[in-house]
Amino acid sequence: MCTVPDETAPEADSSRLTELLGVLSTLSTEAVTTERGDLDLQGTVELVHQMNQEDQxxxxxxxxxxxxxxxxxxxxxxxxxxxxxxxxxxxxxxxxxxxxxxxxxxxxxxxxxxxxxxxxxxxxxxxxxxxxxxxxxxxxxxxxxxxxxxxxxxxxxxxxxxxxxxxxxxxxxxxxxxxxxxxxxxxxxxxxxxxxxxxxxxxxxxxxxxxxxxxxxxxxxxxxxxxxxxxxxxxxLGKTYRGVMVDLIATNEKLHARSVRTVAQLSGAGIEESSTALRAADGSVKLAVLMLVTGADPERAKAALADADGILREAIAALA
CATH class of the missing domain: 3.40.50.10490 (Glucose-6-phosphate isomerase like protein; domain 1)
Known part of the structure; x- marks a missing residue:
């Protein structure tokens, strides 16, 4: 069966295009700045400075x-x-x-x-x-x-x-x-x-x-x-303590080392003691710090954290 082309379609497309162009002209993100018309003629260092100034x-x-x-x-x-x-x-x-x-x-x-x-x-x-x-x-x-x-x-x-x-x-x-x-x-x-x-x-x-x-x-x-x-x-939500991540998950060697260092920094314990506490805490930095700071065993420390909705500062205060 032969179909007759829709004569109104091109006009509709043109109308929609005109509408979109009008909208885009009002957006600051679409604006064209004439002073940058010669970017391709400038030196690389100057381009770096210009772009950095814009980013600031x-x-x-x-x-x-x-x-x-x-x-x-x-x-x-x-x-x-x-x-x-x-x-x-x-x-x-x-x-x-x-x-x-x-x-x-x-x-x-x-x-x-x-x-x-x-x-x-x-x-x-x-x-x-x-x-x-x-x-x-x-x-x-x-x-x-x-x-x-x-x-x-x-x-x-x-x-x-x-x-x-x-x-x-x-x-x-x-x-x-x-x-x-x-x-x-x-x-x-x-x-x-x-x-x-x-x-x-x-x-x-x-x-x-x-x-x-x-x-x-x-x-x-x-x-x-x-x-x-x-x-x-x-x-x-208590995912940090003293500006440090205490709920990070050690998924590689670097993150494990960071976890041990974090426990040592926040608790004042040595690296070996911190590593031992981290193992006892099943890798939880937050739990290991709580155990070392308060002397609590893993079960008591876990209960204190649960009561404090996972906020380490509050759990330390409760056990202290």
């Missing part, structure tokens, strides 16, 4: 959002204490940053892999390869969150430099609908994801060194913010 703007921009970042940390911590999870959603660079932060929590803080999760548009393949149109699928994130059995105890953090990624918007809308805490991280003010989420962390980093390459300043800002979200919430 990022921590300043993050600092300006300290209050709202703290609000997110407190919300995440409260939900962790109720057995909730932190789930990142994002596409491309933003998605990879969420996956990276989630994957580093178990070895750093001794958390279960399910406690902090990273979801990326396009799935596992998208971590290393671009997946065409994945970020435009507004239904994919809700489906992934349903598979994780998202509840009101959880926190969903959507990451998008532009602040308008459909994958992220769809995920945040679904999360808010089930009562989860929703947080948006973007690099543009008055973002769409910020309007959807309860907490909007909008770190405006300005035009990129290479126009629209949001893996640069925007990506750096996102990494700094997610570092804060997990690290500071873990501090509040």
């Amino acid at each position: 703007r990022v921590p300043v921009a993050v600092a300006e959002r300290a209050d709202v970042i703290a609000l997110a940390v407190d919300g995440i911590t409260a939900r962790f204490r109720r057995g909730g999870r932190l789930i990142y959603i994002g596409a491309g660079t933003a998605g990879r940053i969420g996956v990276l932060d989630a994957s580093e929590c178990p070895p750093t803080f001794g958390t279960e892999p399910s406690m902090v999760v990273g979801l990326i548009a396009g799935g596992e393949r998208a971590i290393r390869n671009a997946v065409e149109n994945a970020e435009d699928d507004a239904d994919a994130a809700p489906q992934a969150l349903r598979e994780l059995e998202l509840t009101h105890r959880d926190t969903v953090v959507g990451i998008s430099a532009s602040g308008r990624t459909p994958y992220v918007i769809g995920g945040l809308e679904y999360a808010r609908g089930v009562g989860a805490l929703t947080v948006a991280i973007s690099s543009n003010a008055h973002s769409e994801i910020g309007a959807v989420a309860e907490i909007a962390i909008e770190v405006v980093t300005g035009p990129e060194y290479i126009s629209a390459s949001t893996r640069l300043k925007s990506g750096t800002a996102q990494k700094l913010v997610v570092n804060m979200l997990t690290t500071l919430s873990m501090i509040k």
Whole structure:
């Protein structure tokens, strides 16, 4: 059967393109800076200095959002204490940053892999390869969150430099609908994801060194913010003591040596005594320190830690 071409299709595509171009023109991350039109003609050292100067703007921009970042940390911590999870959603660079932060929590803080999760548009393949149109699928994130059995105890953090990624918007809308805490991280003010989420962390980093390459300043800002979200919430959960990781998991020789050194530093014991205590504590730095500082046996120390919700400082005070 012969089909007649849809004469309205090209016009619709053109209309959509015009709309998108209009939206992009309002985003600071998409802005073109004319003073960098001769980058390819400059020396390498000068390029390094220029790019470094641009990067220095990022921590300043993050600092300006300290209050709202703290609000997110407190919300995440409260939900962790109720057995909730932190789930990142994002596409491309933003998605990879969420996956990276989630994957580093178990070895750093001794958390279960399910406690902090990273979801990326396009799935596992998208971590290393671009997946065409994945970020435009507004239904994919809700489906992934349903598979994780998202509840009101959880926190969903959507990451998008532009602040308008459909994958992220769809995920945040679904999360808010089930009562989860929703947080948006973007690099543009008055973002769409910020309007959807309860907490909007909008770190405006300005035009990129290479126009629209949001893996640069925007990506750096996102990494700094997610570092804060997990690290500071873990501090509040007692995963550190005197600024040192005490719930790290020794998965290799280097980390085992670090564990022994940490026990020695925090307890004042010698290396041999610290190593012996660590073995008696089944590799738990926190338990080994508690045993050495208080003289408690493993069972009594474990009970004290449980009573103190895993907070070493409180367990030491209780046994002392």
